Amino acid sequence: MKAWLTHHLHSLQTALAQFRMAPIASLFTILVIGIAVALPTGLYVMLSNLDRAAGGVKPQAELTVFLKAGVTEPDARALAAQLGKADDIAAVRFISRTEGIDKLEASGLADITAGLPENPLPHTLVIQPRQAEASALESIAKRLQARQDVEHTLLDTAWVKRLSALMGLGRDLVFMLAAMLGLALAAITANTIRLQIYAQKDEIEVARLIGATDRFIRRPFLYFGGIQGLAGGIAGWGVVMLGLQLIDASVMQVARTYGVQFALGGLGLVELLAMLSVSSLLGWLGAYFAVGQTLRKVETF
Amino acid sequence: MIEISDVIKRYPGGHEALTGLSLNIEQGELVFLTGHSGAGKSTLLKLIAAIERPTSGHVIVRGQNVGRLKRAALPFFRRNIGLIFQDHKLLYDRTVFDNVLLPLQIQGLTGADASKRVRAALDKVGLLKKEKARPITLSGGEQQRLCIARAIVSRPALVLADEPTANLDDAYARDIMDMFRAFNEVGVTLVISTHDQDLLKRYGGRNVQLAYGKQVI
Numbered sequence: 333m334k335a336w337l338t339h340h341l342h343s344l345q346t347a348l349a350q351f352r353m354a355p356i357a358s359l360f361t362i363l364v365i366g367i368a369v370a371l372p373t374g375l376y377v378m379l380s381n382l383d384r385a386a387g388g389v390k391p392q393a394e395l396t397v398f399l400k401a402g403v404t405e406p407d408a409r410a411l412a413a414q415l416g417k418a419d420d421i422a423a424v425r426f427i428s429r430t431e432g433i434d435k436l437e438a439s440g441l442a443d444i445t446a447g448l449p450e451n452p453l454p455h456t457l458v459i460q461p462r463q464a465e466a467s468a469l470e471s472i473a474k475r476l477q478a479r480q481d482v483e484h485t486l487l488d489t490a491w492v493k494r495l496s497a498l499m500g501l502g503r504d505l506v507f508m509l510a511a512m513l514g515l516a517l518a519a520i521t522a523n524t525i526r527l528q529i530y531a532q533k534d535e536i537e538v539a540r541l542i543g544a545t546d547r548f549i550r551r552p553f554l555y556f557g558g559i560q561g562l563a564g565g566i567a568g569w570g571v572v573m574l575g576l577q578l579i580d581a582s583v584m585q586v587a588r589t590y591g592v593q594f595a596l597g598g599l600g601l602v603e604l605l606a607m608l609s610v611s612s613l614l615g616w617l618g619a620y621f622a623v624g625q626t627l628r629k630v631e632t633f
Numbered sequence: 634m635i636e637i638s639d640v641i642k643r644y645p646g647g648h649e650a651l652t653g654l655s656l657n658i659e660q661g662e663l664v665f666l667t668g669h670s671g672a673g674k675s676t677l678l679k680l681i682a683a684i685e686r687p688t689s690g691h692v693i694v695r696g697q698n699v700g701r702l703k704r705a706a707l708p709f710f711r712r713n714i715g716l717i718f719q720d721h722k723l724l725y726d727r728t729v730f731d732n733v734l735l736p737l738q739i740q741g742l743t744g745a746d747a748s749k750r751v752r753a754a755l756d757k758v759g760l761l762k763k764e765k766a767r768p769i770t771l772s773g774g775e776q777q778r779l780c781i782a783r784a785i786v787s788r789p790a791l792v793l794a795d796e797p798t799a800n801l802d803d804a805y806a807r808d809i810m811d812m813f814r815a816f817n818e819v820g821v822t823l824v825i826s827t828h829d830q831d832l833l834k835r836y837g838g839r840n841v842q843l844a845y846g847k848q849v850i
Contacts, residue, residue, distance in 0.1 A: 338743045538722050541684065542783070543712035544739045545705075 340551070347555035350528060358560070361524050365564025368517050369611050370571035372510035373599065377572060379502045381596055386495060395469055395476075396486040397457040403481050405429075408455040411481065415459065420468060425458040432456060454483060514614050517564065521557045521618030528553065529626045536627070546627065553623045554616055561615020565608040573598060634660040634791065634822050635681055640690035642676050642846075650676035652846035653690070658824065660790070663817045663838035666826040672843040674826035678793050681824065683710055695791070712740060715784030715821075717794035721776045723768040729755070729779055730764040736787045754786040758812060774805030781812060785821075792816060794825045798832065810836055 351358045399408055405428055412426040427435075432453040437445050459476075461468045473485040529536065536549055580596050587594035599607065635658040642651040651673045658664055666674045679685040680692045683699045692699040695713065702710055723732055733754055737747045755761045758778035760771075768776055777797060784792055794813070798806035810832060817823050817838075827833075833840050842850035 336741070339738070339741060342738065342743075534722070535724055535726075538724060539735065539739060540708075541682075541711065541716055541722070542736045542739060542787075543708045543710075545708045548708075548739055 339548075343551040343555050346552035347559055350552075350556050351559070361520060362560060362563045362567050365517050365520055365561065365611070365615075366567025366571055368513040368520070369565050369568025369607065370575070371513055372506050373568055373607055374572045374575055375502070375509060376506045376603075377576065377597070377599060379499065379506065382502075383499060384597065385594060386499075394487075395459040395461065395473055397459060397476055397482055398484045398486070399455045399457070400481050400483045401454050403455060405455060407481070408457070412457050415457065415476075420462050420472060421459055422462045423460045425460075427456040427458065429453045429455055514610070517561065517611060517614045518618035518621075521560055521615045522622035524560065525553050525557055525619045525622040526626050528556070529623065549627065550620075550623045554619050557619025557622075558612045558616040561618075562608060562612040564615065565611030568611065569599065569604060569607065634658050634662070634695065635824075636691065636693040637677075637680075638691045640680065640687045640692060642673070642680065642685065643688040650846055651680075651687075654843075654846065654848055655690075656841060656848060658822065660822055661817070661820050662822055663814070663836075664822075664824045665833055665836075665838055665840050666824065666843060667828065667830065667833065667840060668843035668849075670828065673846040674843055675795055676846075677843070678795050678824065678826055681791075682714055682716055682793055683707060708739075712736070712787060713789050713791065715787070715789040715792040717777075717780050717784045717792065717797050719796040719799050721768075721780040723776060723779060723783075725767065725769050727767075728764065729760060729766050729768060729771070732768060732779060733782045733786050736783060740787060750786055754782040757785065757815075758782045774801050774808065777801060777805070777809060778812070781809065785816065789821070791822045791824075794823070796826055796828070798827065798829060806832070807835075 399411070403411075408428070409426055412424045415421055416424040429451050433445055433451050436453075459472060461472055469487060473487060476482050477485050539549055576596050576598055583594065583596055635656070637654055637656040640651050640654045641649065643649045650671075654673070654677065656677075666677060668674055676685070680687055680699060681694055683694075683702055686700050690700075694710075697706075697710060699710075724735070730751055733751045734747060737743070737750060742750075752761060752764070755764055758781050760775060760778055760782060763771065763775070768779060771779060777800075781794075781797070784794075792813075797813075798809055801809065806829070813823055813825065814836060840850060841848060
């Protein structure tokens with residue numbers, strides 16, 4: 333056990349000594365890995381911020397029915413109750429004209445509503461269908477549109493759907509970028525390791541001749557790959573944080589013009605740990621393949 | 634200790650370094666391999682050390698058939714053999730001490746025990762005072778002695794030396810041969826290749842002379 337530990341410690345020291353031997357080259361490699369890590373991570377952070385900014389709106393199938401201006405509140409309520417009994421309608425929410433204007437004011441548009449001579453809003457019904465499909469919603473909309481007391485029907489789902497589709501696209505992009513740049517990370521590591529193996533050919537040959545196992549020879553390189561991946565991950569995190577710092581002020585300015593407070597969020601602890609583990613793992617994997625392949629070439633027996 | 638029967642070693646390109654060699658070496662023997670350059674001395678040592686495999690025939694070392702040795706078993710096979718090279722094969726980026734420590738590290742031996750054995754080996758070859766030096770600062774004879782210290786630190790029963798005195802002047806060569814004889818006296822089997830006939834006259838031991846891949850004496 334103790335021998336095993338000292339051996340691992342020795343491998344770790346050997347790996348760290350490699351960084352010390354070529355600090356500038358190592359720094360550049362780490363920076364390249366950092367940028368490769370920063371791209372998908374940065375995109376991911378932007379997406380989660382966008383998600384948060386959208387207020388966590390769920391793409392729920394809803395139909396908004398604006399009644400004609402002349403319809404009185406009791407009539408509107410009666411209609412709501414009547415519609416609520418229909419087979420294909422799950423629930424009807426009634427929003428009166430006054431309630432509507434209050435909501436508008438509360439959402440920060442008080443400046444606009446204050447300038448109006450009278451409440452322009454009609455009574456409104458928000459209808460939830462029993463079935464969430466667009467076709468069910470459309471058939472209800474068609475039916476209601478035909479009524480005398482209905483001014484206009486509005487399918488709320490369209491923009492929410494669009495947003496969620498865009499977010500989905502964004503998420504796919506994150507995955508694709510992560511996969512591609514992950515591959516790049518492994519390849520970068522493999523390349524540095526390959527150069528190192530050639531630089532240490534003599535040492536490997538001697539170690540082989542005096543009875544070193546493949547594992548003994550491989551281990552310092554694996555440590556090197558893992559550490560390089562980890563350092564690259566940390567650098568990538570730094571790049572993302574720096575980027576967020578740079579755009580934070582302008583994002584806040586944009587938010588202020590909409591009258592809302594919004595501060596950019598960074599990576600959570602779990603996400604950060606996941607990112608660092610993935611980048612170390614990729615470094616380790618790159619090293620593993622490079623060592624396996626290159627050692628076979630250096631092979632004599 | 635070593636049984637070699639009908640061994641042929643053909644290199645890619647068709648050159649035959651050994652052309653049907655048979656040879657037995659008993660435990661505790663001191664054997665000099667002699668012959669012209671290209672006679673197959675180095676090839677024979679490489680076969681015994683499992684650095685190369687025979688094309689045909691058997692090379693059996695300590696009961697293990699080198700030709701059939703699995704890759705995974707190779708490191709453990711080599712740990713029982715001390716190898717001394719003409720070009721030393723030292724690692725120049727570490728100290729004299731660390732060079733000798735390497736075989737022990739490979740075998741998982743570390744700490745005070747290992748240090749004691751490294752110093753004992755350095756003492757035997759007279760390099761104890763230079764343990765902190767880098768190999769590049771040592772003379773040719775000292776580098777060869779360092780290589781010997783590395784070969785014996787794990788106390789192998791068999792030591793193979795390929796032209797250990799080739800680049801050394803007479804005094805250094807005698808130093809090293811005295812060392813080898815001392816190892817042999819404590820029971821180590823030694824196989825030494827050399828083209829220096831004077832060594833033989835001076836040190837006795839068994840002479841195996843090769844010519845064109847075959848034993849002539």
